[in-house]
Amino acid sequence: MSMDVCRVTTGEARLSYVHLFKPYAFQQGQEEKYSVTVLVPKTDTDTMARINAAIEAAKQRGISDKWNGQCPPILPTPVHDGDGVRPSDGMPFGDECKGHWVFTASAKEDYPPEVVDVNGNPIIDQSEVYSGMYGHVRVNFFPYAFGGKKGIGCGLGPVQKTKDGEALGGGRESAAQVFGTPIPQQPQMGAIPGMPAYATAGMPTQQQQAPVYGTAGIPASQAQPAPQASTGGINPITGLPY
Secondary structure (H helix, E strand, O other), X not given: OOHHHHXXXXXXXXXXXXXXXXXXXXXXXXXXXXXXXXXXXXXXXXXXXXXXXXXXXXXXXXXXXXXXXXXXXXXXXXXXXXXXXXXOOOOEOOHHHOOEEEXXXXXXXXXXXXXXXXXXXXXXXXXXXXXXXXXXXXXXXXXXXXXXXXXXXXXXXEEEEEEOOOOOOOOOOOHHHHHXXXXXXOXXXXXXXOOOHHHHOOOOOOOOOOOOEOOOOOEOOOOOOOOOOOOOOEOXXXXXXX
């Protein structure tokens, strides 16, 4: 059976729990993997039809290659109803999952997914990739059997960001988003080249330097000239000749 029948490129979907540049483990002791949770709108019936067909093809592969010719009576699959509850803990999915089909795709740390923009160019700035954005995801469904468990898994391939969206919990915010657009600084008159503007605040704009003090602690500019020695005349204090 061709692997292509188990591969799907989604329509535009919202992405959550995005870990595309660095592998991540959700629980301590788990293997770190690249991963993303994909939210497919229930209105996108074309994508879901192709996903269901790929899961069925993976099931047939499992029967022939993994499960000794039999399909397990209860076969876990990776796709869940976002209007229902999480299979892991029975709690409702987050509000962002309402009206969507939800599944998580992952890849081992040896196989980092390519991440490109709407024009197909690699995304270098990692801050552009976050939980809440929209994109297309290439996934492949496969049968597994290990540790006494059998089921259908979902592998992660290339990801294409198509547009921005409201950041979900844990989304990275820029300083401009938090504090506003930076205001260009105007140079102050008399500023010393290479010195920050705040370093000269309150200093005289003409001198921009501390006064030079004499030995008595009096600014040299205010000091009186020392009396000059004389070779003649009477000292008015002692009444004696110099």
